[in-house]
Amino acid sequence: MEIKDLTIKRIATDLRTKQYSAVELASAYLDAIEQDKCNCYITVDHDFTIAQAKLADDILQQGEASALTGVPCAIKDVLTTKGLLTTAGSKILQNYIPSYTATAVERLYHQQIVTLGKANCDEFAMGASNENSAFGQVLNPHDLSRVPGGSSGGSAAAVAADLAPIALGTDTGGSVRQPASFCGVVGLKPTYGRVSRYGLIAMTSSLDTVGVLAKTAEDCALVLQAMAGRDGYDSTSALEPVADYHQQTVAALPRLTVGLPKQYFIEGMDERIRKLIEQAVERLKKVGLKFKEVDLPQSEYALATYYVISPSEVSSNLSRYDGIRYGLHVEDKTLMEQYKKTRSYGFGAEVRRRIMLGTFALSAGYYDAYYNQAQKVRTLIKDDFDKVFKEVDLLLTPTTPSVAFKFGEKSDPLTMYLADIFTVAANIAGIPGVSVPVGQVEGLPAGMQILGPAWSEGRILNLAHHWQKIDNQLKF
Amino acid sequence: MAEITKKQIEELAVLARLNLSAAEINQLQSELSSILDYVTKIQELDTSKIPAPADKSATRAILRPDTVDEFVDRTGLIDADRLEDGLVIAKAVFERDGD
Numbered sequence: 001m002e003i004k005d006l007t008i009k010r011i012a013t014d015l016r017t018k019q020y021s022a023v024e025l026a027s028a029y030l031d032a033i034e035q036d037k038c039n040c041y042i043t044v045d046h047d048f049t050i051a052q053a054k055l056a057d058d059i060l061q062q063g064e065a066s067a068l069t070g071v072p073c074a075i076k077d078v079l080t081t082k083g084l085l086t087t088a089g090s091k092i093l094q095n096y097i098p099s100y101t102a103t104a105v106e107r108l109y110h111q112q113i114v115t116l117g118k119a120n121c122d123e124f125a126m127g128a129s130n131e132n133s134a135f136g137q138v139l140n141p142h143d144l145s146r147v148p149g150g151s152s153g154g155s156a157a158a159v160a161a162d163l164a165p166i167a168l169g170t171d172t173g174g175s176v177r178q179p180a181s182f183c184g185v186v187g188l189k190p191t192y193g194r195v196s197r198y199g200l201i202a203m204t205s206s207l208d209t210v211g212v213l214a215k216t217a218e219d220c221a222l223v224l225q226a227m228a229g230r231d232g233y234d235s236t237s238a239l240e241p242v243a244d245y246h247q248q249t250v251a252a253l254p255r256l257t258v259g260l261p262k263q264y265f266i267e268g269m270d271e272r273i274r275k276l277i278e279q280a281v282e283r284l285k286k287v288g289l290k291f292k293e294v295d296l297p298q299s300e301y302a303l304a305t306y307y308v309i310s311p312s313e314v315s316s317n318l319s320r321y322d323g324i325r326y327g328l329h330v331e332d333k334t335l336m337e338q339y340k341k342t343r344s345y346g347f348g349a350e351v352r353r354r355i356m357l358g359t360f361a362l363s364a365g366y367y368d369a370y371y372n373q374a375q376k377v378r379t380l381i382k383d384d385f386d387k388v389f390k391e392v393d394l395l396l397t398p399t400t401p402s403v404a405f406k407f408g409e410k411s412d413p414l415t416m417y418l419a420d421i422f423t424v425a426a427n428i429a430g431i432p433g434v435s436v437p438v439g440q441v442e443g444l445p446a447g448m449q450i451l452g453p454a455w456s457e458g459r460i461l462n463l464a465h466h467w468q469k470i471d472n473q474l475k476f
Numbered sequence: 477m478a479e480i481t482k483k484q485i486e487e488l489a490v491l492a493r494l495n496l497s498a499a500e501i502n503q504l505q506s507e508l509s510s511i512l513d514y515v516t517k518i519q520e521l522d523t524s525k526i527p528a529p530a531d532k533s534a535t536r537a538i539l540r541p542d543t544v545d546e547f548v549d550r551t552g553l554i555d556a557d558r559l560e561d562g563l564v565i566a567k568a569v570f571e572r573d574g575d
Contacts, residue, residue: 099554100552230538304518305515305518323567329567341495353507356494357512370515413510
């Protein structure tokens with residue numbers, strides 16, 4: 001059966017008109033995954049998937065289904081799934097079977113979404129190319145010699161390659177938006193605190209968010225709505241009420257004023273991407289949107305701030321991997337040697353690099369100049385956005401300075417970090433953002449990023465949805 | 477150039493509980509120096525008027541009502557084969573003389 005270009009809406013209709021059952025749909029995806037050349041998945045458990053699909057069929061029979069019932073989904077392997085191997089893309093958790101399921105995932109299970117498998121990702125969500133996974137790199141379905149982006153590379157590639165209609169990812173510095181851009185799909189990062197982080201294996205606790213990848217902004221809205229909301233198990237999850245994101249997404253497009261931050265249209269970005277964005281702006285003007293150049297003066301410090309805050313929190317969060325209670329354990333004569341051997345063997349190069357950087361930034365004598373200073377600069381960056389959102393409703397920028405690069409091309413760590421230059425500021429400020437396809441450069445997808453103030457997921461998805469309509473992306 | 481010495485790398489490795497080979501120490505010294513060089517630019521900004529801690533974007537911890545919430549799924553959390561007499565079996569962490 002045909003599983004190309006399926007969306008939640010299409011699947012919901014097909015299941016109800018009995019074109020196929022949830023079990024048949026899941027089986028078709030599982031068959032396709034077996035032929036996967038892109039290494040999108042770390043773990044696929046047929047029995048687990050089919051059991052969930054059977055449950056979905058029962059619910060559909062009883063007439064109690066929601067839009068998500070029976071919809072197959074890939075889940076990034078940094079989200080815990082009870083009874084199903086969860087590795088965070090790392091050797092140190094290569095045998096870890098969680099005893100609980102992440103709240104975001106649990107809420108989707110509650111509506112009988114069907115887990116296709118655990119999507120491949122950069123180790124502990126650290127990376128922008130999915131080259132850092134202990135379970136092999138993920139290939140970009142548009143060009144197998146190129147990266148899919150990261151760290152949610154498996155999730156983005158799966159959606160792009162029709163190996164899942166939707167996927168969960170996580171976005172800490174751009175890890176949903178950047179791979180969405182590289183793979184030609186839609187990627188949503190919600191406001192920090194919108195979705196519970198319970199069960200999200202912690203990387204940078206003050207920046208981590210659970211996001212969605214799909215072919216349409218509408219699908220992102222449907223998934224967000226099901227996951228969002230206060231969770232007693234996550235004290236950083238917000239009390240902010242959950243809006244009807246779906247309704248807000250498909251509503252008529254209001255006459256918005258959109259800012260184009262001058263710091264995001266810089267030297268060194270691919271001119272062809274700039275052109276695509278400029279063309280998009282012209283087409284959006286025709287449907288009533290106003291655009292103006294705006295200023296985010298602290299933009300140049302966002303990446304540096306991120307690469308102080310993130311490694312610092314990483315060094316603290318990853319200290320729990322000591323081989324004692326769970327995960328990999330390397331035996332040795334003394335406890336100290338066991339810790340060192342377990343961690344040195346279990347963690348990959350990028351993880352070790354960031355732990356070391358973070359340990360430095362937090363150590364006595366450097367804490368004030370680095371970590372403390374970074375936390376203060378964070379306020380300045382957030383203030384920039386708060387000021388700008390008094391002048392404009394939303395912001396539009398390129399998602400990435402280039403299209404997907406080749407494997408091994410960014411071997412210098414700092415060069416790799418610069419891939420996130422347009423995405424990190426949103427994480428630092430805690431605001432939501434969505435990347436939507438804006439065209440192609442020599443056959444490779446490019447993405448356009450829409451940013452909004454905190455809690456404006458409905459509005460950014462609404463613009464993304466209408467852009468997809470104008471650009472004829474909603475052919476399904 | 478923000479310099480980080482080999483000695484500092486070795487000390488950090490102990491704090492981070494990592495074993496590093498001589499080659500890795502060399503490589504990390506050069507990589508971290510270059511990264512620190514880049515991130516050091518945050519010190520250019522005047523943050524003297526910003527109180528610490530300055531994280532406005534993270535939500536303050538929101539407390540739940542002070543009522544008893546019975547947790548019933550104890551056995552679900554830990555497999556029976558890791559329990560003995562109600563205690564969790566774990567790897568030894570205390571060293572004794574002569575071990």
